Amino acid sequence: MAKDLGMFFGEMLRHPGEVVALAPSSGAVARRMTAGLDRVTGPVVEIGPGTGSFTRAILARGVAPERLTLLETNTRFCEALRDRFPGVRVLNRPAQEISAIGLRDIGAVISGVPVLARPRIQREVVGRAFEVMAREGWFAQITYSPNAPISSEMRCELGLRVERRGTVWANLPPARIFVFHSIQH
Ligand SMILES: C[S@@+](CC[C@H](N)C(=O)[O-])C[C@H]1O[C@@H](n2cnc3c(N)ncnc32)[C@H](O)[C@@H]1O
Numbered sequence: 001m002a003k004d005l006g007m008f009f010g011e012m013l014r015h016p017g018e019v020v021a022l023a024p025s026s027g028a029v030a031r032r033m034t035a036g037l038d039r040v041t042g043p044v045v046e047i048g049p050g051t052g053s054f055t056r057a058i059l060a061r062g063v064a065p066e067r068l069t070l071l072e073t074n075t076r077f078c079e080a081l082r083d084r085f086p087g088v089r090v091l092n093r094p095a096q097e098i099s100a101i102g103l104r105d106i107g108a109v110i111s112g113v114p115v116l117a118r119p120r121i122q123r124e125v126v127g128r129a130f131e132v133m134a135r136e137g138w139f140a141q142i143t144y145s146p147n148a149p150i151s152s153e154m155r156c157e158l159g160l161r162v163e164r165r166g167t168v169w170a171n172l173p174p175a176r177i178f179v180f181h182s183i184q185h
Contacts (some may be wrong), residue, residue, distance in 0.1 A: 011050075016075070018073060020114045024050055025142065028170040030057035032177050033110055033140050039059040040107035042134055047095035047125065048113035052081055055088065058110060068117040069103065071095050096124040098132065101177045101185055102169045105134040117151050122150050127158050130182055139180040140165070144173050150180065159183050 004024050006077045012019040016074040025033075034057040037044065044063050050056050058068060065087030066136035071094065072078050078092045091101060096111050109129045115121050129139055148162050155162060 002141065004053075007076065007080065008051050011076060012071060015074060018114075019050070020064065021050075021144075025053040025112065025170050025175065026171040027053070029142060029168045029177070030054050032143060032165055032168050034058050034061050037063055037108060037110075038136075038139075042105050042107040042137075043069065043103045044068055044108050044110070045069045045071065045098060045106055045129075046110045046112075046127075047098065048073075048111060050074075050077055050112060051074070053083055054110050054112060055081065055085055059085070059088075071098060071101070080095070083170065096121075096128065098125070099128045100183075104132050105137075106132055107134055107137050109133070109137070109139045110138060115141065119151075119154060119176065122154050123158070126150060126160070126180065128178075130158065130160070134180065135184070136181075138163075141178050141180070142175050144175060144177065148178050150178075155180070160167045 008013055008024050021083050030053045038061050044067055046054055049072050069089040071091050073094050075092055078090050079088045104117050115125055160180045161180040161183050
């Protein structure tokens with residue numbers, strides 16, 4: 001959507017360290033990120049939804065709006081998300097607060113938050129998400145790097161194993177998707 005592209009690009013210029021990408025993710029990435037959500041029960045949380053590419057795909061997988069919570073730091077994106085997705089809980093709060101929003105036994109987290117090469121963010125975002133995740137819950141992360149966005153040392157510290165969902169070339173830039181699971185499951 002041209003409107004999304006304009007808003008996304010404008011917010012990227014205003015907050016380059018937070019928005020990071022040049023354009024919203026493509027529908028192909030959104031479908032790969034959300035694969036398997038139709039089998040998930042319980043709450044679903046999306047962090048860093050931006051203009052809502054993944055949100056649309058999450059709802060299309062059959063997740064009812066009242067099961068979905070969005071955590072987004074950008075106020076302008078939050079306003080647009082509330083307009084577009086009635087019934088979805090949109091919180092203008094950082095992903096680092098995921099364990100303080102009153103949810104337990106989260107079935108899946110869909111993440112557009114840039115966590116690559118920032119160990120403190122990995123602990124605060126991914127580590128805290130797994131404190132409130134269901135045993136079989138999973139965390140899907142988009143990245144533009146060929147490497148897993150969480151190093152093997154950090155996976156070991158957080159007790160996680162990684163599943164590679166491959167590369168989606170139909171995106172600017174091409175995107176890779178990694179899914180993390182607790183090793184206790
Ligand atoms: C690369 S954009 C991805 C947007 C969307 N998921 C997509 O793929 O089109 C990153 C998004 O994460 C948000 N963000 C960055 N840091 C965040 C944080 N700590 N908590 C929540 N949202 C954050 C930004 O405002 C931006 O909307």
